[in-house]
Amino acid sequence: xxxxxxxxxxxxxxxxxxxxxxxxxxxxxxxxxxxxxxxxxxxxxxxxxxxxxxxxxxxxxxxxxxxxxxxxxxxxxxxxxxxxxxxxxxxxxxxxxxxxxxxxxxxxxxxxxxxxxxxxxxxxxxxxxxxxxxxxxxxxxxxxxxxxxxxxxxxxxxxxxxxxxxxxxxxxxxxxxxxxxxxxxxxxxxxxxxxxxxxxxxxxxxxxxxxxxxxxxxxxxxxxxxxxxxxxxxxxxxxxxxxxxxxxxxxxxxxxxxxxxxxxxxxxxxxxxxxxxxxxxxxxxxxxxxxxxxxxxxxxxxxxxxxxxxxxxxxxxxxxxxxxxxxxxxxxxxxxxxxxxxxxxxxxxxxxxxxxxxxxxxxx
Amino acid sequence: xxxxxxxxxxxxxxxxxxxxxxxxxxxxxxxxxxxxxxxxxxxxxxxxxxxxxxxxxxxxxxxxxxxxxxxxxxxxxxxxxxxxxxxxxxxxxxxxxxxxxxxxxxxxxxxxxxxxxxxxxxxxxxxxxxxxxxxxxxxxxxxxxxxxxxxxxxxxxxxxxxxxxxxxxxxxxxxxxxxxxxxxxxxxxxxxxxxxxxxxxxxxxxxxxxxxxxxxxxxxxxxxxxxxxxxxxxxxxxxxxxxxxxxxxxxxxxxxxxxxxxxxxxxxxxxxxxxxxxxxxxxxxxxxxxxxxxxxxxxxxxxxxxxxxxxxxxxxxxxxxxxxxxxxxxxxxxxxxxxxxxxxxxxxxxxxxxxxxxxxxxxxxxxxxxxxxxxxxxxxxxxxxxxxxxxxxxxxxxxxxxxxxxxxxxxxxxxxxxxxxxxxxxxxxxxxxxxxxxxx
Numbered sequence: 001x002x003x004x005x006x007x008x009x010x011x012x013x014x015x016x017x018x019x020x021x022x023x024x025x026x027x028x029x030x031x032x033x034x035x036x037x038x039x040x041x042x043x044x045x046x047x048x049x050x051x052x053x054x055x056x057x058x059x060x061x062x063x064x065x066x067x068x069x070x071x072x073x074x075x076x077x078x079x080x081x082x083x084x085x086x087x088x089x090x091x092x093x094x095x096x097x098x099x100x101x102x103x104x105x106x107x108x109x110x111x112x113x114x115x116x117x118x119x120x121x122x123x124x125x126x127x128x129x130x131x132x133x134x135x136x137x138x139x140x141x142x143x144x145x146x147x148x149x150x151x152x153x154x155x156x157x158x159x160x161x162x163x164x165x166x167x168x169x170x171x172x173x174x175x176x177x178x179x180x181x182x183x184x185x186x187x188x189x190x191x192x193x194x195x196x197x198x199x200x201x202x203x204x205x206x207x208x209x210x211x212x213x214x215x216x217x218x219x220x221x222x223x224x225x226x227x228x229x230x231x232x233x234x235x236x237x238x239x240x241x242x243x244x245x246x247x248x249x250x251x252x253x254x255x256x257x258x259x260x261x262x263x264x265x266x267x268x269x270x271x272x273x274x275x276x277x278x279x280x281x282x283x284x285x286x287x288x289x290x291x292x293x294x295x296x297x298x299x300x301x302x303x304x305x306x307x308x309x310x311x312x313x314x315x316x317x318x319x320x321x322x323x324x325x326x327x328x329x330x331x332x333x334x335x336x337x338x339x340x341x342x343x344x345x346x347x348x349x350x351x352x353x354x355x356x357x358x359x360x361x362x363x364x
Numbered sequence: 365x366x367x368x369x370x371x372x373x374x375x376x377x378x379x380x381x382x383x384x385x386x387x388x389x390x391x392x393x394x395x396x397x398x399x400x401x402x403x404x405x406x407x408x409x410x411x412x413x414x415x416x417x418x419x420x421x422x423x424x425x426x427x428x429x430x431x432x433x434x435x436x437x438x439x440x441x442x443x444x445x446x447x448x449x450x451x452x453x454x455x456x457x458x459x460x461x462x463x464x465x466x467x468x469x470x471x472x473x474x475x476x477x478x479x480x481x482x483x484x485x486x487x488x489x490x491x492x493x494x495x496x497x498x499x500x501x502x503x504x505x506x507x508x509x510x511x512x513x514x515x516x517x518x519x520x521x522x523x524x525x526x527x528x529x530x531x532x533x534x535x536x537x538x539x540x541x542x543x544x545x546x547x548x549x550x551x552x553x554x555x556x557x558x559x560x561x562x563x564x565x566x567x568x569x570x571x572x573x574x575x576x577x578x579x580x581x582x583x584x585x586x587x588x589x590x591x592x593x594x595x596x597x598x599x600x601x602x603x604x605x606x607x608x609x610x611x612x613x614x615x616x617x618x619x620x621x622x623x624x625x626x627x628x629x630x631x632x633x634x635x636x637x638x639x640x641x642x643x644x645x646x647x648x649x650x651x652x653x654x655x656x657x658x659x660x661x662x663x664x665x666x667x668x669x670x671x672x673x674x675x676x677x678x679x680x681x682x683x684x685x686x687x688x689x690x691x692x693x694x695x696x697x698x699x700x701x702x703x704x705x706x707x708x709x710x711x712x713x714x715x716x717x718x719x720x721x722x723x724x725x726x727x728x729x730x731x732x733x734x735x736x737x738x739x740x741x742x743x744x745x746x747x748x749x750x751x752x753x754x755x756x757x758x759x760x761x762x763x764x765x766x767x768x769x770x771x772x773x774x775x776x777x778x779x780x781x782x783x784x785x786x787x788x789x790x791x792x793x794x795x796x797x798x799x800x801x802x803x804x
Contacts, residue, residue, distance in 0.1 A: 261390065270392055277397035280436060282758060282781035283526055284713075293389060305494070322527025325490075329467060330397070332492040351389035360395050 260348050261341075268340045269349075276334035278326060279358050286362045288315040288323035291355040294331060298346050300338025307331055310353060327356045399783075401438035402525065404431055405466035405491075407449040408442065409484070415476035419507065423474060423484060423514040430518035430532045433558065434759075435784025437525075440466050452485060461491045468497070470521055481505065484513045488521050498524045511560060512803070519802070531754040531802065532557060536761065536788075537575040537584050538797040540564065541773060552586055554601065557754070557799070559775075559790030565604055574750075574796050578622045581800040585609075585620040585629060594618045596631055598646075610649055611642070619662050623690075624670040630654075632662040641675055641692070654692030665717075666690070667710045667734070674698070674708040674717050674734070685719060687734065698736030707750050710734070713757035716780070720749040720762075729762050731780055742782040746771075750795070755802040761788065763795040 261269075280286060291310040295303040307328040312320040331354065341349050406428040411420040431437040447460035452473040461469050472486035487500040501520060503513045512533055519530025540553040540562075549568035552575050555561055565584065566572055573594070575586040584599045596617045599606040609629065611617050620631040629644045633653075639660040644651045655661040659679035666673055674687050680697065683704040688695035699705040703723025710717055714734070721728040721741060727748040732739040747765040754761070758780060764787075765773040773795040775788040788797075 266390075266392060270394055273392070274394045274396050275398065277394060278402055279397035279399055280526065280781075281399060282779050282783075283528060285527055318527045325525075325527070329490070329492055333465075333467065349390045353389045353391045355391070355393040356397070357393055357395045358397065361397060361399070 259345070261345055265340075265342055265345075269352075272334050272339050273330055273354060277330035277356060279361050280326075281358070281361055283322070284315050284319035285322040285326060286358045288320050289313050289355065289357045289359065290320065290323040290327050291353055292324065292327050292331070293351065293353045295351055296341070296346075296349055297338075298343055300341045300343075301335050302331060305332055323356065323358075327354070330356070401432075401436060402467050403440050403465050404437045404468040404470065404521070404525075405440045405445065405461055405464070406431070406470045407445070407472075409472035409474050409486070410449070410452055412473055412475035416474040416482070419476070419482060419484075419510050420472075420474040423472070423510060423517070426511060426514035427470060427472075427486075427518045427521070430515060430558070431521060433786070434522065435779055436522075437468075440464055452487070456489050456491075458489075458491055458494045461489075466491050468521065468525055470517070472517065476507065477504075480507065482507045482510055482513065484510075484517060486517045486520070488524055511556065515556070528758060529756040529802065531756045531759060531799075533803045534755050535581070535800045535803065536752075536775075536797050537565070537577060537586075537800070538775060538791075538794045539572060539575065540791075541793045541795060542568075545769060545771065552584065552599070553791075553794065554584075555791055559788045562791055565599055565601070566606075574619060574798075576621050576798045577800045579624055579626045579801060581803060583622075583626075584798075585622065587618040587620065596620045596629070609644060609646075611644060611651055617642075619664065621665055623666050624668055630664040630666065630673060632664070641673070654688070655695070661686075663707050665708055665710045668712055668714045672710075672734075674710055676706045676708060685717065685736070698734070699732070699739070700736060701739055709751055709753060711757040712753050712755060716757070718751040718753060718760055720751065729760060729778065731760075740782065742778050742780065743776075743785060748776075750797070752797050752799045754799050761797045761799060763797065765795070 290312040293308045293310045295306070297303055309324050312323060314320075315323065406424055409420040409424045409427075411417040428439040432439045444464050445460075446463055447457045449456075449471045452471060456469060456471070467490070469489040469491055470486060471489070472484060474485075475483045477483055481504050483502060483504045485500060485502045488497045489495070490497040498520070501517075503516050505513055515530075515532035515534075518532045522528075522530040522532070534557045535554055536557055537552060537554045540551045541548045542551075543549045550572050551568050552565040552572050554563050554565055566586075566588075570588055570590040572589075573587040575584050577584055582601055584601055586597055586599065587594050588597050589595075590597075594616045596609045596611070597606050598609060609617070609620075611631075612633065612635065615633050615635040617631050617633050620629050622629060623643075627646050629646060631642055631644065632639050633642045638658055639662055640653060640655045640657065641661045641664045642651050642653050654664075654673070655675075655677075657677065657679050659677055661675055661677045661679070664673045664675040671690050672687055673690055673692075674685060676683055677686050677695075678684070679686075683706055684697055685699040685705045685708045686695045686697050698717070699719070701721070701723075703721050705719050705721050707720045708717050709719070711731075716731045717734055718729065718731050721730050726744050727746065728741040729743040729748045729751050730739060730741040742760065743762070743764075745764055746767040747763075749763055751760045751762040753759075754777075759777050760780060761775055761777045763773050764776045765771055772793040775791060775794050775797050776785060777788060778785045788794075
């Protein structure tokens with residue numbers, strides 16, 4: 001019995017280790033594949049270029065609208081994590097679905113409308129197919145999905161964009177996104193990549209077939225690694241989510257439950273609020289430290305504009321009331337476009353308690 | 365078993381990763397805010413009839429000036445308004461006011477009733493909360509008192525937003541000075557807090573000093589050299605009737621101040637080369653000596669609760685500030701910085717003492733806690749002296765005199781944060797201001 005048990009244990013352990021390391025290796029491979037994908041992207045562009053009319057039309061329509069959005073994106077400076085949600089809202093508003101993939105930031109701009117994000121997700125899938133025939137008119141929603149399904153090659157280009165737009169890439173694996181990548185990718189990278197990568201495109205094409213599994217993992221890892229100090233938890237959760245969910249939408253829903261907000265993300269919120277926190281250093285309210293609580297919408301705005309008093313120390317009742325009013329005013333005033341919070345971590349900031357402590361400012 | 369343990373360990377290791385999602389609210393501490401005036405929109409007050417047109421314009425202007433003059437508010441220019449208030453009772457288009465970043469919105473209307481009385485109504489709105497801030501209010505009075513009604517509106521706005529009492533509907537007594545520097549004529553004057561409506565309570569026949577309001581604002585104590593020696597007089601602001609306080613006739617008395625009850629006067633009495641602090645009961649005429657040091661004790665000022673007195677003394681060898689009980693007991697030195705401290709005044713809030721400080725050839729107006737801690741100098745110049753507190757304990761008015769033969773005194777005000785230093789407009793060369801309580 002004991003011998004059998006030992007053999008069994010050793011065999012199972014070896015199997016588990018193989019799975020673990022195998023998984024790691026797969027990750028590595030995936031990362032390597034991503035490099036290959038980059039070259040593939042150019043191939044898509046090349047294909048798009050070679051295909052004279054269909055791709056160019058979409059691009060032309062998309063281009064004007066996309067560019068302005070791109071400009072906005074850097075200004076917003078929203079973390080890459082928000083890109084996915086942002087991209088979705090953009091599609092409904094700006095017909096260019098293709099652009100969305102390239103520009104995660106633009107979506108943050110529309111982000112203020114929480115409803116938009118939800119609607120966007122729903123809108124995405126249906127319009128794509130229907131619009132394909134109609135694409136020439138509005139071009140925005142339809143073109144991206146259309147292109148993707150038809151050309152198999154498009155998938156690699158997504159890999160390149162993926163690092164930039166985190167979640168957009170994840171939906172990509174489903175094969176609908178490739179189209180958007182073509183449109184978006186074409187303008188920025190067209191000249192250099194087309195020339196150099198024309199040769200390699202064939203190699204990349206076969207490589208693309210195994211990817212579908214790998215892609216979901218890749219974007220999550222790359223983003224977390226870049227933006228967040230705590231990538232460890234993310235890959236696991238994202239991998240599980242990707243495995244369970246075939247559609248891109250579910251991925252973002254589960255992802256937020258992963259790592260907490262990074263220091264940078266907390267600072268972004270802190271700075272956003274304190275810029276509107278007007279402190280009257282000569283008043284009695286400057287002696288009050290007040291804590292308020294808010295429930296947040298997914299778009300970073302306060303639910304119903306409702307700011308709740310939690311606690312206060314120092315000062316009399318009047319001073320505490322004034323301090324609370326000042327805190328409330330700061331939050332409501334600065335939430336205009338929604339606070340800069342990563343949507344995929346919504347579960348972490350669904351409820352926020354902010355403590356306004358003027359000790360450091362008093363009577364300087 | 366080994367495998368089970370191993371899997372269990374794996375599961376336990378993964379648990380925290382999966383469980384990190386929900387852990388109560390996100391907590392953020394904000395310790396750095398901004399110090400800037402609050403943007404407020406004062407919509408033009410509506411004139412309900414033709415007679416009220418000019419009053420509506422003037423009151424609107426004055427309300428805005430009052431608020432902006434505090435340094436705590438910034439009036440948004442009217443040409444920036446997106447929507448206009450055309451009906452006092454119409455709902456407010458908050459979005460239009462948010463767009464111009466107005467955090468407060470003041471609306472109002474003015475009406476001259478058939479009986480000639482002026483009726484002023486106003487409302488205050490918290491724009492970003494999209495709700496009224498307090499109830500609408502209405503003031504009525506003689507048309508000649510339109511400035512007071514504007515001050516009262518501004519006081520309400522100030523009070524509702526800052527949580528502290530206002531000070532616009534108040535007056536200041538001061539010494540008006542005219543003539544060359546070596547032959548100044550001095551008169552007791554009274555004016556609105558903003559320098560308007562100056563009136564004189566005494567003539568220039570004799571030198572007058574240091575007027576001080578009673579807690580009710582109906583009387584003024586001052587020192588006059590009418591008899592050749594300084595003596596204390598009490599003056600009724602409404603009737604301008606005055607009387608000399610009946611203290612020791614052969615002594616010099618000066619630096620008077622009312623106790624919070626309005627029936628006791630604390631002052632300095634100089635006799636035989638020694639100056640000490642006394643009190644006088646205005647009802648009984650009984651006086652009482654509070655200090656008996658060979659040094660000079662003067663400039664007494666009561667705490668708001670009437671239990672303590674802050675004063676200046678050179679008993680330590682240099683002029684410093686001391687606090688003692690209202691009965692003269694337990695004097696404690698509270699100022700220990702370099703230089704000389706004088707003219708202490710206890711804040712109406714009770715938390716601070718304002719003073720004049722002379723150090724290294726410069727004069728300062730400063731404040732410190734009543735135990736002498738947290739001293740802060742708010743101003744610095746060739747000559748700053750004689751601070752007086754606004755009724756809400758938030759602003760100090762004082763005398764600033766320029767140097768040289770052409771130098772002249774002027775009244776200045778400064779926020780206790782040291783910001784918003786500004787000269788009181790509309791009034792000529794003046795000194796020795798004393799702020800009244802808020803008018804009723």
